[in-house]
Amino acid sequence: MTEAYIVAVARTAGGRRGGRLSGWHPVDLGAQVIDALVARSGADPAAIDDVIFGCVGQAGEQSSNVARNVVLASSLPESVPGTSIDRQCGSSQQALHFAAQAVMSGTMDIVIAGGVESMSRVPMNMPSALPRKHELGYYMSPRMQSRYPDIEFSQFVGAEMISRKYGLQREQLDAYALQSQRRAIAATQAGCFDAELLPVETRLADGTGNGELHRVDEGIRFETSLQAIASVKLLTEGGTISAANASQICDGASGVVVVNERGLKTLGVEPLARIVHLSVIGHDPVIMLEAPLPATLAALKKAGMSVDDIDLFEVNEAFASVPLAWLQATGADPERLNVNGGAIALGHPLGASGTRLMATLVSALRQRGKRYGLQTMCEGGGMANVTIIERL
Numbered sequence: 236m237t238e239a240y241i242v243a244v245a246r247t248a249g250g251r252r253g254g255r256l257s258g259w260h261p262v263d264l265g266a267q268v269i270d271a272l273v274a275r276s277g278a279d280p281a282a283i284d285d286v287i288f289g290c291v292g293q294a295g296e297q298s299s300n301v302a303r304n305v306v307l308a309s310s311l312p313e314s315v316p317g318t319s320i321d322r323q324c325g326s327s328q329q330a331l332h333f334a335a336q337a338v339m340s341g342t343m344d345i346v347i348a349g350g351v352e353s354m355s356r357v358p359m360n361m362p363s364a365l366p367r368k369h370e371l372g373y374y375m376s377p378r379m380q381s382r383y384p385d386i387e388f389s390q391f392v393g394a395e396m397i398s399r400k401y402g403l404q405r406e407q408l409d410a411y412a413l414q415s416q417r418r419a420i421a422a423t424q425a426g427c428f429d430a431e432l433l434p435v436e437t438r439l440a441d442g443t444g445n446g447e448l449h450r451v452d453e454g455i456r457f458e459t460s461l462q463a464i465a466s467v468k469l470l471t472e473g474g475t476i477s478a479a480n481a482s483q484i485c486d487g488a489s490g491v492v493v494v495n496e497r498g499l500k501t502l503g504v505e506p507l508a509r510i511v512h513l514s515v516i517g518h519d520p521v522i523m524l525e526a527p528l529p530a531t532l533a534a535l536k537k538a539g540m541s542v543d544d545i546d547l548f549e550v551n552e553a554f555a556s557v558p559l560a561w562l563q564a565t566g567a568d569p570e571r572l573n574v575n576g577g578a579i580a581l582g583h584p585l586g587a588s589g590t591r592l593m594a595t596l597v598s599a600l601r602q603r604g605k606r607y608g609l610q611t612m613c614e615g616g617g618m619a620n621v622t623i624i625e626r627l
Contacts, residue, residue, distance in 0.1 A: 249582030258438030289326025289350030323615030328589025349490025419576025485582025551612035
């Protein structure tokens, strides 16, 4: 089986809910990322074999196969197909896995994997909540309910369960949140995101703009402090989770170009990274967010590597309790984790987060002259993908 390589990455800066990207139709936002990836890879648009896009809120403006619609709004010809993936928060990481598996098998040579999510325009949980509100059914079937009686699956409950299981206090979560913000601030000021970012025109919810390009992640709080984070109300009385130590609702799009050796020859470019390992596991859907812990350990074992072999880690900061518990379980060096900040500062545009993390990981490995990187993230339903790459 042939190798899979990443030859280009691109992402928008994150936009706050109702903020600087909220006026963009998500299809048009995703199309700009595709156009940037084509330009950065030097690919003939007609040579793209497939576009695989992750999206969680596949309703309204993100319905009817958003991946194909992104293709039709881009510079790609109609001959390029597209398909949409929903593995919850890991959707675009799974898109990357499917793209890699396609080129490794030799059935395709050049594939774009990415994701898009406008949480301003398609609110979180809308695909399940709206039909339920109008008595058109709910995703939990009678057999699911009999297996999980009196359970309402909730990521918020899962985040609190992780805090209790791993003995995490609110003060630890708040300190981690401050670190995420400070690392994102430092990375932004040092230009660490410049190579991965795609500046796009600011467009507010009413469709207006000021002519500026959106090039800084809007969720970064440049003036934050531990006192400010600690003052935010807890989501549950007596709990540990607040809006300040959890990921931010976000609008954004991201993507990567994945090729095999034939694709490299076709493009005539040097690869940025080689994909070393791909895996995904299922885990407890009630605690839900714990899956990255066993997934990481299993992935390292399959790859014949140890945690110390990995130079940089990207673990999605859905809630601060997740990376903190992950550090406990893996024994990884915290100085190698989310070195440029994470979703607490940069935002979590659900279906776009997977390839956002990968774009940041590839860039960070290259800037720091490091070799191996590992990405993982918790996913609704109790799952986790793991991707290991080698910088080239």
